[in-house]
Amino acid sequence: xxxxxxxxxxxxxxxxxxxxxxxxxxxxxxxxxxxxxxxxxxxxxxxxxxxxxxxxxxxxxxxxxxxxxxxxxxxxxxxxxxxxxxxxxxxxxxxxxxxxxxxxxxxxxxxxxxxxxxxxxxxxxxxxxxxxxxxxxxxxxxxxxxxxxxxxxxxxxxxxxxxxxxxxxxxxxxxxxxxxxxxxxxxxxxxxxxxxxxxxxxxxxxxxxxxxxxxxxxxxxxxxxxxxxxxxxxxxxxxxxxxxxxxxxxxxxxxxxxxxxxxxxxxxxxxxxxxxxxxxxxxxxxxxxxxxxxxxxxxxxxxxxxxxxxxxxxxxxxxxxxxxxxxxxxxxxxxxxxxxxxxxxxxxxxxx
Amino acid sequence: xxxxxxxxxxxxxxxxxxxxxxxxxxxxxxxxxxxxxxxxxxxxxxxxxxxxxxxxxxxxxxxxxxxxxxxxxxxxxxxxxxxxxxxxxxxxxxxxxxxxxxxxxxxxxxxxxxxxxxxxxxxxxxxxxxxxxxxxxxxxxxxxxxxxxxxxxxxxxxxxxxxxxxxxxxxxxxxxxxxxxxxxxxxxxxxxxxxxxxxxxxxxxxxxxxxxxxxxxxxxxxxxxxxxxxxxxxxxxxxxxxxxxxxxxxxxxxxxxxxxxxxxxxxxxxxxxxxxxxxxxxxxxxxxxxxxxxxxxxxxxxxxxxxxxxxxxxxxxxxxxxxxxxxxxxxxxxxxxxxxxxxxxxxxxxxx
Ligand SMILES: CC(C)[C@H](C(=O)O)[C@@H](O)C(=O)O
Ligand SMILES: CC(C)[C@H](C(=O)O)[C@@H](O)C(=O)O
Numbered sequence: 001x002x003x004x005x006x007x008x009x010x011x012x013x014x015x016x017x018x019x020x021x022x023x024x025x026x027x028x029x030x031x032x033x034x035x036x037x038x039x040x041x042x043x044x045x046x047x048x049x050x051x052x053x054x055x056x057x058x059x060x061x062x063x064x065x066x067x068x069x070x071x072x073x074x075x076x077x078x079x080x081x082x083x084x085x086x087x088x089x090x091x092x093x094x095x096x097x098x099x100x101x102x103x104x105x106x107x108x109x110x111x112x113x114x115x116x117x118x119x120x121x122x123x124x125x126x127x128x129x130x131x132x133x134x135x136x137x138x139x140x141x142x143x144x145x146x147x148x149x150x151x152x153x154x155x156x157x158x159x160x161x162x163x164x165x166x167x168x169x170x171x172x173x174x175x176x177x178x179x180x181x182x183x184x185x186x187x188x189x190x191x192x193x194x195x196x197x198x199x200x201x202x203x204x205x206x207x208x209x210x211x212x213x214x215x216x217x218x219x220x221x222x223x224x225x226x227x228x229x230x231x232x233x234x235x236x237x238x239x240x241x242x243x244x245x246x247x248x249x250x251x252x253x254x255x256x257x258x259x260x261x262x263x264x265x266x267x268x269x270x271x272x273x274x275x276x277x278x279x280x281x282x283x284x285x286x287x288x289x290x291x292x293x294x295x296x297x298x299x300x301x302x303x304x305x306x307x308x309x310x311x312x313x314x315x316x317x318x319x320x321x322x323x324x325x326x327x328x329x330x331x332x333x334x335x336x337x338x339x340x341x342x343x344x345x346x347x348x349x350x351x352x
Numbered sequence: 353x354x355x356x357x358x359x360x361x362x363x364x365x366x367x368x369x370x371x372x373x374x375x376x377x378x379x380x381x382x383x384x385x386x387x388x389x390x391x392x393x394x395x396x397x398x399x400x401x402x403x404x405x406x407x408x409x410x411x412x413x414x415x416x417x418x419x420x421x422x423x424x425x426x427x428x429x430x431x432x433x434x435x436x437x438x439x440x441x442x443x444x445x446x447x448x449x450x451x452x453x454x455x456x457x458x459x460x461x462x463x464x465x466x467x468x469x470x471x472x473x474x475x476x477x478x479x480x481x482x483x484x485x486x487x488x489x490x491x492x493x494x495x496x497x498x499x500x501x502x503x504x505x506x507x508x509x510x511x512x513x514x515x516x517x518x519x520x521x522x523x524x525x526x527x528x529x530x531x532x533x534x535x536x537x538x539x540x541x542x543x544x545x546x547x548x549x550x551x552x553x554x555x556x557x558x559x560x561x562x563x564x565x566x567x568x569x570x571x572x573x574x575x576x577x578x579x580x581x582x583x584x585x586x587x588x589x590x591x592x593x594x595x596x597x598x599x600x601x602x603x604x605x606x607x608x609x610x611x612x613x614x615x616x617x618x619x620x621x622x623x624x625x626x627x628x629x630x631x632x633x634x635x636x637x638x639x640x641x642x643x644x645x646x647x648x649x650x651x652x653x654x655x656x657x658x659x660x661x662x663x664x665x666x667x668x669x670x671x672x673x674x675x676x677x678x679x680x681x682x683x684x685x686x687x688x689x690x691x692x693x694x695x696x697x698x699x700x701x702x703x704x
Binding site for chain 2: 082083086087113114115116117118136137139140141142143148149150151152153154155156157158159160161162188189190191192193194195197198220221222224225226228229241242245246248249250252253254258
């Protein structure tokens with residue numbers, strides 16, 4: 001039977017609570033749809049860092065590299081600076097495995113609330129595709145005249161044809177699978193006058209190969225405004241590392257789903273494992289209480305199955321989430337209910 | 353009597369319709385509050401460019417430099433690329449006159465609608481302070497391996513101590529004048545690891561001099577989400593050129609005021625003229641019909657008077673705008689009314 005090897009990294013805080021529920025539902029899906037998941041558990045986290053001085057062992061990437069996918073909880077804890085936690089675990093995985101696509105659905109789920117007035121599920125249902133390896137998150141930069149009034153710091157954004165074209169191609173291909181076949185590009189070529197015109201140029205070039213796709217583009221400032229004013233305009237939105245980062249938090253916020261949204265860090269060629277993680281963080285304020293919402297983790301599990309080729313199982317999980325939300329199944333506090341983390345996980349595993 | 357010299361640049365599209373209404377109200381305020389406005393009119397625009405090959409004459413900045421303030425409509429027209437129109441008029445003014453502060457109120461006005469559910473005027477009332485001369489909008493960058501698969505383009509963001517400290521100082525001073533005395537900083541130091549940690553460092557340093565100000569900071573991705581989810585958290589928000597640009601469109605969008613919001617490009621030392629312009633653009637789709645809303649222009653005029661030291665007159669104009677909106681005065685189509693551009697201008701001039 002079909003079998004997949006999954007590296008499981010709960011990480012910090014509520015990651016330790018949501019990941020077991022994600023696994024519970026994945027296990028139910030595996031049994032129902034007849035495939036097998038082999039799990040390798042890794043307890044790498046900020047605690048590991050406090051004990052060993054590293055977020056993961058030196059051969060961490062090598063070990064993860066043996067898996068088909070990585071199932072991640074959350075990374076980060078008060079007292080451990082981001083450049084240690086994120087740059088010691090999350091970012092090395094994204095880059096080391098060339099997970100050059102970050103994909104996030106922005107979808108108003110039935111039975112949940114958006115902060116926008118007069119908007120229903122039909123109005124908010126799009127994807128943000130983010131470039132995940134280069135652009136504004138570069139390691140080229142530095143400081144001069146340190147400690148003097150002339151001090152300055154610079155950092156280079158780097159856009160390569162290789163990097164830009166492959167994320168644009170992915171976005172066009174994704175748009176092609178959607179009923180509206182529409183792709184929006186995030187730019188800022190009126191202000192950022194080297195890299196962004198290049199992004200626009202490659203977008204226009206790539207569009208020629210996809211005559212069936214309707215395209216448009218907006219500067220990131222007004223695009224953020226449009227997310228709030230006209231979320232119904234969007235189908236697939238593609239952006240650079242920074243713009244995609246912004247849009248893929250703003251999108252779920254507009255959809256009211258930031259607490260339950262999933263995200264995928266994908267190497268589309270499957271040359272390396274891809275990584276699936278909820279959008280929310282480690283939530284120190286509620287960690288340890290088992291009251292957090294596991295849906296983001298479970299939905300991330302569904303995205304993982306889709307990536308592994310188990311589309312039927314992925315769809316089944318998503319339908320169960322929708323049903324639970326729409327029909328008043330157990331809800332955690334963030335959604336106005338009383339249920340615990342495990343109640344939701346059990347209900348969804350059961351439903352699957 | 354007090355007298356100010358104003359350079360008037362209507363620019364393109366609806367700028368030509370809103371600026372006269374702005375002047376009408378400014379004139380009424382001058383008469384009522386006993387000061388004098390000497391106007392110099394400049395018809396620089398994309399039309400000028402088509403006729404002369406330049407957006408403004410070679411000595412344009414010099415001529416503007418003789419004024420106390422610049423009252424601008426809108427810049428940009430289809431067929432004229434941004435790098436010509438914006439970089440030939442708007443950006444040279446901002447930079448040439450070291451207008452290093454861009455200031456935009458984000459305020460839900462009584463009688464208008466926000467796209468957010470269950471939010472009233474008390475929930476959305478903050479300022480965005482944007483650095484307006486350096487940062488991500490730099491002129492340092494280039495392209496290598498052009499036309500080959502190895503092609504790449506880079507652009508440097510530049511943050512100087514001089515540039516960062518002065519915008520932070522302005523923001524702290526502004527926060528000090530507000531009842532809540534709160535300042536939020538936009539960062540992304542977890543991903544953009546040279547310039548943004550420097551921004552954070554200077555923010556922390558500056559905060560020491562303002563012990564009475566409550567401060568916090570958020571990464572730009574989640575900050576955009578918070579604008580939508582919790583606009584009531586914010587009082588004054590400060591950001592770099594790019595982050596401030598994004599937030600100062602998203603803020604008015606959230607407040608439902610993008611069509612009526614003003615903006616100021618300020619040189620606080622008054623070594624050079626400052627410039628006041630509405631947030632909206634030249635709106636080619638409705639230009640020439642005299643149906644556009646002049647309130648953004650008129651409100652920008654109020655900000656100009658405040659900058660010139662005529663605070664009483666500025667407050668009076670703002671109160672008249674609030675009253676007109678709250679009490680069903682004439683409204684243009686964007687606000688669900690039938691009034692023309694001039695009807696609104698006349699009503700406000702009358703009220704002042
Ligand atoms: C037109 C453009 C260059 C400008 C900017 O980004 O500064 C505009 O968006 C603004 O905010 O005034
Ligand atoms: C933690 C941070 C570096 C990260 C990013 O900006 O990539 C996060 O915001 C995300 O979107 O996954």
